[in-house]
Every structure is written in C-alpha cells, then in structure tokens.
Amino acid sequence: MERKTRIILALDVSDREEALKIAEDVSEFVDAIKVGYPLVLATGLEIIRELAEFAPIIADFKVADIPNTNRLICEQVFEVGADAVIVQGFTGRDSLDACIEVASEYRKDVFVVSEMSHPGGAEFLQPVGEAIARMAAEAGASGLVAPATRPERVKKIREIVGDKLTIISPGVGAQGGRASNAIAAGADWVIVGRSIYKAELPKKAASEIAAEIEAELRR
Numbered sequence: 001m002e003r004k005t006r007i008i009l010a011l012d013v014s015d016r017e018e019a020l021k022i023a024e025d026v027s028e029f030v031d032a033i034k035v036g037y038p039l040v041l042a043t044g045l046e047i048i049r050e051l052a053e054f055a056p057i058i059a060d061f062k063v064a065d066i067p068n069t070n071r072l073i074c075e076q077v078f079e080v081g082a083d084a085v086i087v088q089g090f091t092g093r094d095s096l097d098a099c100i101e102v103a104s105e106y107r108k109d110v111f112v113v114s115e116m117s118h119p120g121g122a123e124f125l126q127p128v129g130e131a132i133a134r135m136a137a138e139a140g141a142s143g144l145v146a147p148a149t150r151p152e153r154v155k156k157i158r159e160i161v162g163d164k165l166t167i168i169s170p171g172v173g174a175q176g177g178r179a180s181n182a183i184a185a186g187a188d189w190v191i192v193g194r195s196i197y198k199a200e201l202p203k204k205a206a207s208e209i210a211a212e213i214e215a216e217l218r219r
C-alpha cells in the first residue's frame with residue numbers, strides 16, 4: 001500500500017452499485033478501500049474483486065477463530081483479490097500465525113486489531129492491547145489497527161512497535177476522532193467510513209480530510 005493521502009475508506013454500504021460508484025468517485029483521495037461484513041454479506045464476496053479495480057482492498061473480517069478456520073477464511077479472502085486482511089489478536093499466537101502463513105503464501109498483508117475505537121473497546125481489549133501489539137510484531141504481522149478516538153493509545157502502540165509495523169487507525173469523524181491527531185500520534189493511515197460515504201459529496205469530504213492530513217504532515 002502506497003502512502004499518498006493516508007486515507008483508507010471504510011466502505012460499509014450495502015448496495016453494490018452505490019459501493020462501486022463511491023469507490024470510483026473517491027479513488028483519487030484514498031490509498032485503499034476497507035470492505036467488511038456489511039457490504040460482503042449484502043452483495044457477496046466477489047465485490048472485493050470488483051472494487052480492487054479502484055484501490056487495494058483490505059478485507060475487514062476481524063478473523064477470530066482457531067488456526068485451521070482462520071487459514072480457510074484467509075485463503076478465500078486472498079483468492080478473491082484482497083491485498084490485506086484484518087484479524088483479531090486476542091485469539092492468540094497460533095491463530096495469528098495461521099493468517100500470516102497464508103498471507104505470506106499470497107504475498108499479502110495482515111493487520112491485527114490490538115484494541116478497538118468504540119467505548120466498549122476500553123472494557124476488555126484495551127488492557128491486553130499492548131501485549132497483542134508485541135505479539136503481532138514478533139509474529140511478523142504487517143500492521144496494527146489502533147483507535148483514532150484515543151490518540152494517546154496510538155502513540156503508546158507506536159512506541160511499542162517502533163517502525164516495524166504500520167498502524168491503521170479507525171474512529172475518525174463519526175466516532176469523534178480527528179484524522180490529524182491520529183496521524184500526529186503515529187498512525188500511518190486513518191480509516192474513515194461514514195464521514196465520507198454518507199457525505200453529500202463524498203469526494204469533497206475525502207479531499208478535505210486529505211488536506212487536513214497533508215497540513216499535519218507539513219507541520
């Protein structure tokens with residue numbers, strides 16, 4: 001994934017035509033498109049192949065199962081053309097290793113959720129987030145998912161993993177986080193959903209966030 005605008009679009013719409021239209025519209029302002037359950041359950045897995053025409057695709061299935069099941073899921077995700085998969089870290093090293101093994105066979109990336117951006121993310125996951133980040137680094141994951149709603153946590157995770165892993169950061173806009181704060185705290189990319197796909201002019205919304213990030217990086 002190339003660092004250009006540093007925006008990953010979370011395309012959580014449930015209509016195929018709308019998804020393709022938004023993807024095409026905003027493609028110049030996003031470095032990747034994150035596709036998850038809402039769109040895939042509504043339209044089918046092949047939407048990943050269709051969207052891959054516009055940008056690299058990150059499949060957000062928060063994979064969280066035993067190693068064998070994780071392997072089977074990741075194989076399907078990469079076969080259909082995704083460039084990366086998001087997996088949970090709390091299931092442990094063997095489950096993560098299974099995902100990383102499959103990803104390396106396909107020369108693709110694995111991003112590990114260390115903690116989540118919503119208020120409930122602080123309940124169970126945050127206390128183990130740093131241990132998950134360390135495990136992901138040791139296991140050879142490509143990156144981590146860390147919360148833009150808590151930039152201080154992004155900073156902490158960055159201190160732990162150094163430059164070894166990339167950090168992608170959801171929670172910007174609709175969940176209250178600011179793109180510039182997440183980037184300043186050490187995120188490589190922000191993940192933005194509703195603030196772009198629900199905007200009256202998604203392309204304008206994406207370009208404004210890109211400009212905010214660019215200004216932050218020039219500081």
Ligand code: 3DU
Nearest residue numbers: 010115116117170171174175192193194
């Ligand atoms: O809140 P938004 O509409 O900008 O969407 C954020 C996206 O990122 C959405 O797909 C959600 O499932 C995902 N995500 C989080 O919001 C928080 C996490 O910790 C991990 C993923």
